[in-house]
Every structure is written in structure tokens, then in C-alpha cells.
Ligand SMILES: COc1ccc2cc(-c3cnc(C(=O)NCC(=O)O)c(O)c3)ccc2c1
């Protein structure tokens with residue numbers, strides 16, 4: 001991974017940026033997964049962790065919805081145990097989260113237009129979700145094997161930033177990715193200041209193994225314009241054909 005870097009006056013030093021960019025383009029194209037350690041440096045990572053803990057202590061995180069959570073929990077046992085909050089990074093006491101998202105935005109935008117972008121060039125990444133701040137509160141909370149975007153909703157890259165100091169084997173909470181068509185599995189520990197990118201579609205089924213202790217992460221999904229517009233068009237069409245006009 002890249003060595004830690006100092007953000008110079010809000011910018012970032014060029015060679016750090018170029019190095020990370022190369023890793024993202026190369027690893028996403030070759031493996032569909034890219035892990036970067038010591039992404040922002042311990043000091044900045046600590047500020048981000050403090051903002052996440054403040055959100056949690058103020059009760060801003062709530063149980064992540066899948067569909068109807070109640071039904072899901074009882075019917076088929078816990079699907080996912082994380083508690084989440086969606087932040088833009090512009091909220092009070094979220095400025096460091098905002099800076100993280102800004103850096104990742106720049107990297108993804110540059111990677112998308114990089115001269116060696118390869119498969120990345122097939123996308124036109126013009127949009128993203130807000131940042132999803134997630135906490136798995138330990139007690140074996142987990143997330144069953146799933147694909148983030150199985151049905152072409154527009155999401156093409158999942159970007160996850162981990163914030164867990166001194167994470168050890170016994171703490172569980174490993175992210176297991178099962179790259180489609182390959183026999184090797186990627187086991188990614190949610191280490192402090194670790195940045196992860198992977199294709200959001202069926203190429204990367206993945207699961208979060210039971211976490212024994214509190215496990216923090218921040219996720220952003222990047223969207224491909226064409227796929228997103230086609231999805232929204234399907235949605236609009238579906239709504240028109242299913243909602244019968246109500247008669248007075
Ligand atoms: C309808 O509203 C929502 C709102 C939020 C949603 C969040 C997820 C999600 C997906 N993947 C992961 C994951 O794979 N984490 C890997 C890791 O933490 O290492 C995760 O934690 C959460 C799925 C569906 C959602 C629907």
C-alpha cells in the first residue's frame with residue numbers, strides 16, 4: 001500500500017496521489033479489489049474516528065434496513081447487524097468525514113479517466129451516494145453473503161474506509177470477498193486507516209463475518225451514469241404500470 005501522506009493545505013502531495021491512483025487502476029482491473037493501507041495517516045484517521053464515535057454517542061446511527069427489518073429479523077434470523085447513518089460530510093462535526101469523501105471522489109474521478117483505466121473506462125462515474133457511516137456493535141453482528149448491486153441499480157464501485165485500531169484475529173469482523181469465477185477468497189481485516197475499493201456488482205459477492213467488538217466503517221458507492229439512468233427509467237416505468245390511478 002501507499003505510505004501515509006500529509007494533506008498539504010487541504011490538497012494532497014502529488015506523488016502520493018499518483019501512487020494511489022496507479023494502485024486503484026491496476027488492482028481494480030486485475031483483481032476487482034484494491035486495498036490501500038495507511039491511506040490518510042493516523043492523525044487524520046483519528047479525527048475521522050472521533051467524528052464517527054460522536055455520531056454514535058449522539059444516537060445518529062440506527063439499525064441498517066434491508067427490507068422490513070422486523071420481518072427479516074424474525075423470519076430468517078439477522079440479515080445484517082450494522083447500525084448506520086448517511087452523512088454528506090457537510091453536517092456539524094463531520095468535516096473530516098467530508099474531507100475523506102473529497103479525497104476518494106478525486107481518486108475515483110481520476111481513475112475513471114486514467115489513460116490505463118481499462119475496465120474502469122467502461123464507466124462514466126458522475127455520481128455517488130452519501131457516505132454511509134456504519135457500526136457493527138460486536139456481539140457477533142455480521143452481514144450475510146450478498147452482492148451490493150445485483151440488479152444494475154447504477155452502483156459500480158464500493159469504497160469502504162475502516163477505522164478499527166489494533167484489530168486482531170480474535171475480533172472477527174473480517175470482510176470476505178468471493179470474486180466470481182475465481183477460487184481464491186479475499187479476507188480483508190477492517191484495519192484502522194485502511195481504504196478498500198471493489199466492483200459493486202455480481203463479480204464480488206461478499207460477507208462480513210461476526211464481529212466480536214465494535215467495528216466502524218464508512219462506505220461510499222460510486223455510480224455509473226448510464227446504468228443509473230436506465231435503472232431510474234425502469235423504476236419510473238414500473239411505477240407507472242403498477243400504481244393504478246385512484247378513482248375518487
Ligand atoms: C434501503 O436502505 C439501505 C441502507 C443501507 C444499506 C447498506 C447495505 C450494506 C451493504 N454492504 C455492506 C458491507 O458489505 N459491508 C462490508 C464491510 O463493512 O466490510 C454493509 O455494511 C451495508 C445494504 C443495503 C442497504 C439498504
Ligand SMILES: [Mn+2]
Pocket residue numbers: 146147148206
Ligand atoms: Mn456489501
